[in-house]
Amino acid sequence: MRRRAALATSLAVLLLALPVAALLPAPPAGAQTGDLVATDALRVCADPANLPFSNERQEGFENRIAALVAKALDRRLDYVFFPQVQGFVRNTLRAGRCDLVMGTVAGDELMQNTNPYYHTAYVLAHRTDHPVPESLDDPAMKALKLGAIARTPPTDLLLRHGLVGNTRFFPLAVDTRHDSPGAELLQAVADGTLDAAMVWGPIAGYQARVKGLPLALRALPSEPGAARMDFRITMGVRGQEADWRRRINAVIREHQAEIDGILRDYGVPLLDAEGRLQAP
Template identity: 50%
Template sequence: MTAAIPARIAAVLAGVVLTASSGAIAIEASDREAVRVCADANLLPFSNERLEGFENEIARLIGEDLQRPVTYFWWPQTIGFVRNTLRARQCDLVMGTASGEELMQNTNPYYRTVYALVYRKASGLTARTLGDPSLKEARIGIVEKTPAASLMRRYGLTRMEPYQLNTDTRAGNPARDAIEDVAKGRTDAAVIWGRSPAITRRSSRSRWSSCRWCRNRRPRGCSSTSPWASGPTNRSGSTG
């Protein structure tokens, strides 16, 4: 897999990209001296300006394979991200997006993930799935417009505390805010993307000594989620 990803992207960086629309062929020549990546500077575990995210590492490996340096154009991943990055020709690659994203031309997915159910140990909750009766009256935080919202509706959980998805990550992080509200007792639980609790715990370990979360890579994991997939994208075919 590590050899396949750079090979697909090399055609965009060093070759000629052909796109067909209404019978016409547009030719975009690209001969870059660097691997130009657009990313969010404050969105761990994906990326940050210290290059600590796993998408930063993937970009580094691609640059190493192509024998070119990696440069970044930073922009918050919120409304207008594609318009202000790929479409504005600020870069050639975005390292990850949800499978089926129509604004960019993406590769095959390279990982699947699930959501986690997070609650305090002292809360009295013992839920291992979202179908647990103990969650019926619980106030549960979710990031709006994510799979968590669909899961809540599927299990008839209506007491939701929404956190805005489209926000400037330089000022705040909705997943982190939802988890920290659980830790502080402002909400009873949260349904959050699986890696977010681990990232938050590392950044505020003492606060998390009284909290627990459960997740599983299988579709029937404790958070009862359906997985979603992600993979790199490039500018060819970008429309928004």
């Protein structure tokens, strides 16, 4: 969940002196145009173990959306898997090994963004049979056992509303092949260990819809002067590849209804144009 869960947070990961990209073979020249985009396949950069987004078995919703894009472009789908930690873009997209990154935040400075294909937010998740106060300012919130992922945007809300003292923090930087702090956090809410959790919406929605946890979700509002809680999600391409970006934008525009259907299959909470949570 690293890049998507933290969104605005950089992971402090120490790299070896030699970048991984220097040790990797360059993509075959015959399969590229002058701007590095392959012409014989849709080459997607993705995390190999990051459900509900992507994994090597192609079980995530970003895997399904990538397959939709490949079909629309009449190309086979090839993956370059690399953990989404510091250096992900440099060692994949910028190294010319792939041509599209799924699930990037609009405004990401490391690459050029396509048009957004969904709009979601951090949410407050609680058991369906255990409602919690509507306002974070409600004094009753301080009596609840809360949970959050450390160093993610909701931490800002917890600080400004005086809720840090009754919050259990789960680690952000983990090896997702073995650990899933978002899933553990939400399981703690489902089994009653915690009363509510502040977590990235797609993770909470997946646990409720696909994994069947008895959770209700409420979008966290973005407050003036605090970290943003809602984000428009795009796909990322290299800079100076305007034609390629336009082609991907056309696919998004023409297949938005199908993309929405995939997102709903995975329980991703979607916001409307006014920033309100849409009905599932």
